[in-house]
Amino acid sequence: MEILITEVEVKDVRFPTSLLADGSDAMHTDPDYSCAYVTIKTSKGIEGYGLTFTLGRGTEIVVQACKSMSYLVKGQNVNEIFTHFGSFWRKLTSESQLRWIGPEKGVIHLATAAIINALWDLWARIENKPVWKLLTDLSPEQLVSTIDFRYITDVITKEEAVKLLKENQKGKEEREEMLRKNGYPAYTTQVGWLGYNDAKVKELCNKFLALGFTSFKVKVGQNVTDDIRRCRLVREAIGHENKLMLDANQIWDINESIEWMKQLVKFKPIWIEEPTSPDDILGHAKIANELRPYGIGVATGEMCANRVMFKQLLQARAIDYCQIDSARIGGINEILAVYLMAKKMGVPVCPHAGGVGLCEMVQHLQMWDFICLSASTENRVIEYVDQQHEHFEHPVCVQNASYMPPMSPGYSTKLNEECIKNYSYPNGEKWKDMYEQGLFYKSFN
Numbered sequence: 001m002e003i004l005i006t007e008v009e010v011k012d013v014r015f016p017t018s019l020l021a022d023g024s025d026a027m028h029t030d031p032d033y034s035c036a037y038v039t040i041k042t043s044k045g046i047e048g049y050g051l052t053f054t055l056g057r058g059t060e061i062v063v064q065a066c067k068s069m070s071y072l073v074k075g076q077n078v079n080e081i082f083t084h085f086g087s088f089w090r091k092l093t094s095e096s097q098l099r100w101i102g103p104e105k106g107v108i109h110l111a112t113a114a115i116i117n118a119l120w121d122l123w124a125r126i127e128n129k130p131v132w133k134l135l136t137d138l139s140p141e142q143l144v145s146t147i148d149f150r151y152i153t154d155v156i157t158k159e160e161a162v163k164l165l166k167e168n169q170k171g172k173e174e175r176e177e178m179l180r181k182n183g184y185p186a187y188t189t190q191v192g193w194l195g196y197n198d199a200k201v202k203e204l205c206n207k208f209l210a211l212g213f214t215s216f217k218v219k220v221g222q223n224v225t226d227d228i229r230r231c232r233l234v235r236e237a238i239g240h241e242n243k244l245m246l247d248a249n250q251i252w253d254i255n256e257s258i259e260w261m262k263q264l265v266k267f268k269p270i271w272i273e274e275p276t277s278p279d280d281i282l283g284h285a286k287i288a289n290e291l292r293p294y295g296i297g298v299a300t301g302e303m304c305a306n307r308v309m310f311k312q313l314l315q316a317r318a319i320d321y322c323q324i325d326s327a328r329i330g331g332i333n334e335i336l337a338v339y340l341m342a343k344k345m346g347v348p349v350c351p352h353a354g355g356v357g358l359c360e361m362v363q364h365l366q367m368w369d370f371i372c373l374s375a376s377t378e379n380r381v382i383e384y385v386d387q388q389h390e391h392f393e394h395p396v397c398v399q400n401a402s403y404m405p406p407m408s409p410g411y412s413t414k415l416n417e418e419c420i421k422n423y424s425y426p427n428g429e430k431w432k433d434m435y436e437q438g439l440f441y442k443s444f445n
Helices: 059-072 078-083 085-093 106-127 131-137 140-145 158-167 172-182 198-210 224-238 254-262 281-294 307-315 331-345 358-373 417-423 429-437
Strands: 005-014 034-042 047-054 184-188 215-219 243-247 269-273 297-300 382-384
Touching (some): 005 059, 005 106, 034 106, 047 059, 059 085, 085 106, 085 331, 106 331, 131 358, 140 158, 158 358, 184 358, 215 224, 254 281, 281 307, 307 331, 331 358, 358 382, 417 429
Parallel strands (some): 184 382, 215 243
């Protein structure tokens, strides 16, 4: 059946999370969780939905980048795309003029992710499977064919990738059954936003403990005395048998990271996330070497630009936990490459999530990894934040602190119509109300 792409529609969707300090950290003090939302329409009426996460201002730039790239997608036969997905991904990221404002990084790569995510959602809907199941059912050769290995063959080749996947074919059915029954372990960041007062932090710790959570993340980095107080508060609330992670969101210099973390050692964090510039591979390596003797690992990746930088972080032993983001690099195709490199290098993947649609997407990726690649949940966990899920047609389902496998076809990325009506920026109904109340002003028309 020939299915042609007839239209690529892009919307700017924003939520006023800054009003309650939801999502606040040392670097991003007043985020409005948002997304560039792509709908791919086809000649057969089937649609695919994809997005890339943003923090409010600037989303219009990502939207325009999606529109600028859409001519590469319109008119294409979807079966041709999916049969030669690796080649198509390279075509999308190698457009000779658009590539100049990347290449394979920044706004242009965020736009790539939104389009690619929509294509995977479309593929899964055509196959009537959730994305994790679509990935799981692909043969090792089919899956590897979706990946562009340019720039990473010094770490992993197509042949090695196929071999890694074939080695884990045995036991796939049992692991899938286990996943369907028990879900995939989650940790929460909801307790740790930097803008929350102590009473709210304590209340949230108790709430998530009651929900069965055993791993908690706290934002740090603005004031060491305040960090000590907040870490003590959280540690006392969650007890010493549960896990604590810390996240500095790129705020420190290298030596500052090391000295600051030495003052927080007594709270026994298992990792410090994004201690410094996301581009500084050697800086991360120095921090990691200095902190490992204290039992503290380094985690990063949510702002990592592409598979090449992940390759170098892994080569330099600069990270102990690899944090892919479903919308920062170029969608599932490139993310699969990172999973394969991490597997070869023996580094567990713990996806970044929490932003609009990120929890919905990364669950699929981590579930595929468990069934087909790592075959383990040891030292692996998916971030969970209890925000914006109600706006999705098929939101995440977390039970007993575990993500339960989504069963609906697609990538769990379709926003409901009420959300589009209310939160499209700048003319959604909720935004109009907030302008009238003086809570926000229009930043553009």
